[in-house]
Amino acid sequence: MTQEQTTENSSAASNAQRFEQDLHQLPIAALDVAQPDLFSAGFAPRYLARLRHEAPVHYCAEGRFAPYWSITRHSDIEAIELDTETFSSAHANGGITIGSSADDPQFFPAFISMDPPRHATQRRVIAPAFSPERLAQMEPQIRAWCAEILEALPRGEWFDWVDRVSIELTARTLALLLGFPQERSRDLIRWSEAMVALPGHPAYTTPENKMRLMQECFGTFDAIWAARLETPGGDDLISLLAQGEETRHMPKPEFYGNVLLLIVGGNDTTRNSISGSIVAMHAFPDALQKLRADPDLLANLTPELLRWQTPIAHMRRTATRDVTIRGQHVRRGDKVILWYLSANRDEALFERPDDFVLERPNARRHLAFGFGVHRCIGARLADLQVRTLWEEILRRIPAFDVAADSVRVPSTFINGYQQVMVRLPRPG
Numbered sequence: 234m235t236q237e238q239t240t241e242n243s244s245a246a247s248n249a250q251r252f253e254q255d256l257h258q259l260p261i262a263a264l265d266v267a268q269p270d271l272f273s274a275g276f277a278p279r280y281l282a283r284l285r286h287e288a289p290v291h292y293c294a295e296g297r298f299a300p301y302w303s304i305t306r307h308s309d310i311e312a313i314e315l316d317t318e319t320f321s322s323a324h325a326n327g328g329i330t331i332g333s334s335a336d337d338p339q340f341f342p343a344f345i346s347m348d349p350p351r352h353a354t355q356r357r358v359i360a361p362a363f364s365p366e367r368l369a370q371m372e373p374q375i376r377a378w379c380a381e382i383l384e385a386l387p388r389g390e391w392f393d394w395v396d397r398v399s400i401e402l403t404a405r406t407l408a409l410l411l412g413f414p415q416e417r418s419r420d421l422i423r424w425s426e427a428m429v430a431l432p433g434h435p436a437y438t439t440p441e442n443k444m445r446l447m448q449e450c451f452g453t454f455d456a457i458w459a460a461r462l463e464t465p466g467g468d469d470l471i472s473l474l475a476q477g478e479e480t481r482h483m484p485k486p487e488f489y490g491n492v493l494l495l496i497v498g499g500n501d502t503t504r505n506s507i508s509g510s511i512v513a514m515h516a517f518p519d520a521l522q523k524l525r526a527d528p529d530l531l532a533n534l535t536p537e538l539l540r541w542q543t544p545i546a547h548m549r550r551t552a553t554r555d556v557t558i559r560g561q562h563v564r565r566g567d568k569v570i571l572w573y574l575s576a577n578r579d580e581a582l583f584e585r586p587d588d589f590v591l592e593r594p595n596a597r598r599h600l601a602f603g604f605g606v607h608r609c610i611g612a613r614l615a616d617l618q619v620r621t622l623w624e625e626i627l628r629r630i631p632a633f634d635v636a637a638d639s640v641r642v643p644s645t646f647i648n649g650y651q652q653v654m655v656r657l658p659r660p661g
């Protein structure tokens with residue numbers, strides 16, 4: 234072990250000790266769940282459980298992202314997402330994550346950061362790219378890639394599942410969706426990571442370098458846009474934006490914002506559902522056994538996986554007027570954090586919420602895709618990727634090992650893994 238690794242391990246251990254103490258000893262008013270290290274240490278679900286039980290509408294006055302409200306119960310989050318007049322996603326009001334702000338100089342507008350009615354006009358344009366018909370066309374290609382990726386994995390030695398499987402399948406699928414050259418699919422990942430990485434993440438970079446990467450990304454998509462205008466008729470996402478009545482004349486920053494939304498929206502999310510799936514199947518071997526015995530259970534795999542993993546830990550809204558929730562007075566302009574990670578473990582709705590239960594009857598009530606008008610437009614595509622991958626895994630991988638020391642992402646937004654080491658049996 235290097236000296237650097239020893240130092241990292243001991244600081245992780247002292248963090249864990251501090252988090253454990255804080256969880257039990259801090260008064261509820263002083264609890265700050267929005268600490269990236271809390272997420273990488275795997276403590277966030279326990280902090281959120283305390284909020285859910287003791288203060289489901291909780292005000293955090295001090296901390297890196299404070300002040301902010303935490304909403305932790307499933308029913309409250311659903312109600313807030315339906316009331317888009319009171320709880321805004323608009324960038325001008327503050328945006329959609331705990332760290333976003335209206336005066337971010339590197340912000341580009343996209344429809345996820347818009348309120349009705351404008352939001353719907355843009356969403357409608359790209360919706361056909363995710364229609365059941367279009368996904369049925371994509372399915373054979375995604376299946377062939379799943380097989381190819383799995384066949385190429387080493388046997389009898391440890392490898393990183395995140396890089397070899399989760400990122401690889403996500404990158405290829407995103408490129409297909411966008412009509413982007415397959416041989417450059419990893420550029421999409423590189424750009425997307427640099428856009429959202431927070432300090433502590435390996436992809437975190439200086440504002441200057443981030444700007445340089447953005448220019449590289451925008452320059453490439455400018456060329457694709459020009460080509461689509463010249464040769465219309467395609468059904469990829471950029472073709473749809475270039476042909477859409479509402480979008481073909483949109484200002485350049487809005488085009489860039491929507492490109493970023495699509496590459497960021499489809500990257501960490503799908504990746505972490507795939508990474509979470511191997512972790513879940515290893516942690517709950519009885520679920521895997523049931524799946525092998527009864528492949529019909531595959532239909533419930535993605536919903537239960539998304540409930541259990543919750544790749545996006547939260548979305549943020551901003552109150553547009555004073556409002557009272559569960560007796561708490563939220564003021565106009567306050568930041569309201571919807572913790573999906575908590576809603577998906579809400580014992581009022583889900584029995585044994587921390588367990589992965591493949592045949593859970595109400596797994597589809599999970600909020601991992603959000604709820605209401607902004608509910609994820611890529612939900613069906615995410616399901617297609619996870620389901621197809623597992624169909625192909627069940628066909629050709631009889632057993633696997635997952636190392637205990639998976640590395641989690643230090644982020645309050647992306648709930649996932651940087652590294653998951655996996656070993657497959659030697660052939661024969």
Ligand code: HEM
Nearest residue numbers: 345498499502503506545548602603604607609610611615
């Ligand atoms: C919206 C999660 C896959 C594109 C969202 C939202 C969440 C989410 C939580 C916001 C909902 C809200 O504000 O209420 C996920 C998860 C995924 C996934 C967990 C995978 C497991 C994808 C994929 C794409 C995509 C594959 C396509 C490239 C989008 C877009 C929006 C969105 C464009 C904005 C929708 C709107 O504002 O109307 N997603 N997503 N997502 N997602 Fe996904």
